[in-house]
Amino acid sequence: MTDKRPFDVLNNSLNNTVVVGLKGGxxxxxxxxxxxxxxxxxxxxxxxxxxxxxxxxxxxxxLRGDSVIYIVPTA
Amino acid sequence: MTDKRPFDVLNNSLNNTVVVGLKGGxxxxxxxxxxxxxxxxxxxxxxxxxxxxxxxxxxxxxLRGDSVIYIVPTA
Amino acid sequence: MTDKRPFDVLNNSLNNTVVVGLKGGxxxxxxxxxxxxxxxxxxxxxxxxxxxxxxxxxxxxxLRGDSVIYIVPTA
Amino acid sequence: MTDKRPFDVLNNSLNNTVVVGLKGGxxxxxxxxxxxxxxxxxxxxxxxxxxxxxxxxxxxxxLRGDSVIYIVPTA
Amino acid sequence: MTDKRPFDVLNNSLNNTVVVGLKGGxxxxxxxxxxxxxxxxxxxxxxxxxxxxxxxxxxxxxLRGDSVIYIVPTA
Amino acid sequence: MTDKRPFDVLNNSLNNTVVVGLKGGxxxxxxxxxxxxxxxxxxxxxxxxxxxxxxxxxxxxxLRGDSVIYIVPTA
Amino acid sequence: MTDKRPFDVLNNSLNNTVVVGLKGGxxxxxxxxxxxxxxxxxxxxxxxxxxxxxxxxxxxxxLRGDSVIYIVPTA
Incomplete structure (x- = not known):
């Protein structure tokens, strides 16, 4: 494992612009x-x-989490 | 994490108009x-x-939660 | 949260006509x-x-719950 | 809630003919x-x-339960 | 409920020929x-x-159970 | 039940060639x-x-387990 | 079982290039x-x-884990 965790990306993106990809494109x-x-x-x-x-x-x-495929921080 | 939580959006929308997106469009x-x-x-x-x-x-x-993709408050 | 709960709709609809939407339309x-x-x-x-x-x-x-998308009371 | 439960339909249908609808039609x-x-x-x-x-x-x-959409007693 | 259980069919079919239907046909x-x-x-x-x-x-x-729709004993 | 278990097939196939079928064909x-x-x-x-x-x-x-449909040992 | 575990592949790929296959191709x-x-x-x-x-x-x-089908280390 690493010291970094995937949810760090979410935490660091608070109040910043992100693109969220949902099921269905x-x-x-x-x-x-x-x-x-x-x-x-x-x-x-x-x-x-x-x-x-x-x-x-x-x-x-x-956005319901179950529908999320990816999250892209843009900041 | 933040002090705000996603379900705050639901709570703040009680008795207000929302648009709910379901699986299948x-x-x-x-x-x-x-x-x-x-x-x-x-x-x-x-x-x-x-x-x-x-x-x-x-x-x-x-609406069954399992079918919900997103909720948009309109108020 | 509210005093009302989604399952109240089900309880109030017992012995009344409802329309149930299933996956697949x-x-x-x-x-x-x-x-x-x-x-x-x-x-x-x-x-x-x-x-x-x-x-x-x-x-x-x-009807198996897993297939239910929505329930509409008609009474 | 009611005194009746959905599984009563299954229990009452034991040894009787039923139609089971599966995912995929x-x-x-x-x-x-x-x-x-x-x-x-x-x-x-x-x-x-x-x-x-x-x-x-x-x-x-x-029939695996996960594939069942509905069950219709015919007796 | 009954004394019989669905898994009895599996147990009785051990070492016998079965047809297994999978998701996707x-x-x-x-x-x-x-x-x-x-x-x-x-x-x-x-x-x-x-x-x-x-x-x-x-x-x-x-065969992974999650993909199974039905099992037909042929013996 | 039997003394054999499905995961025995996996264990016996370690370091051997297998074909894995995934969702989507x-x-x-x-x-x-x-x-x-x-x-x-x-x-x-x-x-x-x-x-x-x-x-x-x-x-x-x-390969993520959730995507696996079947595993065929070839040895 | 074996001494190796699937997640070893992830751990060994930290800070290296991987290709991740997602549902939908x-x-x-x-x-x-x-x-x-x-x-x-x-x-x-x-x-x-x-x-x-x-x-x-x-x-x-x-990338949300639920959408991952496979991971290929390229290093």
Missing amino acids: VEMRGVMSSYDVHMNIVLEKCEELKDGQVKRGIGTIL | VEMRGVMSSYDVHMNIVLEKCEELKDGQVKRGIGTIL | VEMRGVMSSYDVHMNIVLEKCEELKDGQVKRGIGTIL | VEMRGVMSSYDVHMNIVLEKCEELKDGQVKRGIGTIL | VEMRGVMSSYDVHMNIVLEKCEELKDGQVKRGIGTIL | VEMRGVMSSYDVHMNIVLEKCEELKDGQVKRGIGTIL | VEMRGVMSSYDVHMNIVLEKCEELKDGQVKRGIGTIL
Whole structure:
């Protein structure tokens, strides 16, 4: 094992912009304001992306951890 | 971790309108009257949406948490 | 949290007609005679619906909770 | 809650004919000789159905509960 | 409940030929030499079937319980 | 139950060539150097197969148990 | 069992380049900086691959273990 842990990435990304990939190919980009051990994630100022382009603005969104595939910090 | 938690979004949305995204691409919009730790959610005055347009009126609906992908507060 | 809980909807619907949405897009409409904590549900006088129209009569049916997406009380 | 429970339907159907709907749309019809809490089910004299018609005779079959969507007593 | 249990079918089929249906529609036919509580199953002299016809010979195979839909004793 | 257990097949296959079938239809063939109770499996000198033909060489690979459908010893 | 364990492959790959296969056929290649018991994995300098070719650069990414099918060390 290592001193670093995967959840460090989440903790370090609080209040920063992340892109979250969901099952089904949708990506959500926003400022992460909270998460929990199930990887439930809240994004503020969220935009839905399709092929990297903004598809629609959403605002605040709660993403269920079970649907998350990956999280990319952009800061 | 942070002082905020994802379920705060649910608690703050009680008796307010939310949009719930379900597996399979369906969205339900209604007034959230209750939820539990499994993210089972009850919406009142619920409408089913397709591409953001109202597809049909439903009334009260209990959504099983296992099917929930995201929740968007609209208030 | 709230004083109301999602399972209240189930309890209040006992012996009343409900529509249950299942994975795969099927809807079953019938009188709910019992349920349990897994959302296993028994409907009496059940009819299978397709696009809101009756596809076939079934009678009594036990629906496995794992397949349930939503429950709509109609009373 | 109610005095009735969903598993009553299974218990009352022992040694009677039931139709079991499985994930993927297959239906199996046979005489239920046993079941357990996971909804693993054994049917005797089982026939596979497609659109309500007999597709093939099978005999005894053990159905894994995880694949079951619904159970319809026919007696 | 009944005195019979679904796993009796597995126990009675030890060293006999069974057909195992897997997710995705594949069937495997062989002599069951062992199983466990997860329905992990070992078949000897296994053949893969497609539409009831032998597609290829395999020999010994360990099937993961999570992929099993049904088991048909043929003895 | 029997004296034999499904995991015996894994234990007997250590350092021998096996074919592992994964969800989605991919097969991996290689020398199994380790496994655990979740059926996480490490193959050395692994080759990806398609319809029984070598599609590409991979080398060492860790297969997540959750994706495994079957394991075929070839020794 | 053996003295080697599947997670040894992860531990030995820390700070080395790995390719991670995800559900849906996507591959991610990067330097693994951390992992945990759920196979949640963090890659640095990550690139998304399609048919072995670089599709896009990503940077740091947290992959949810539930989506991982395989991990290939390339060092």
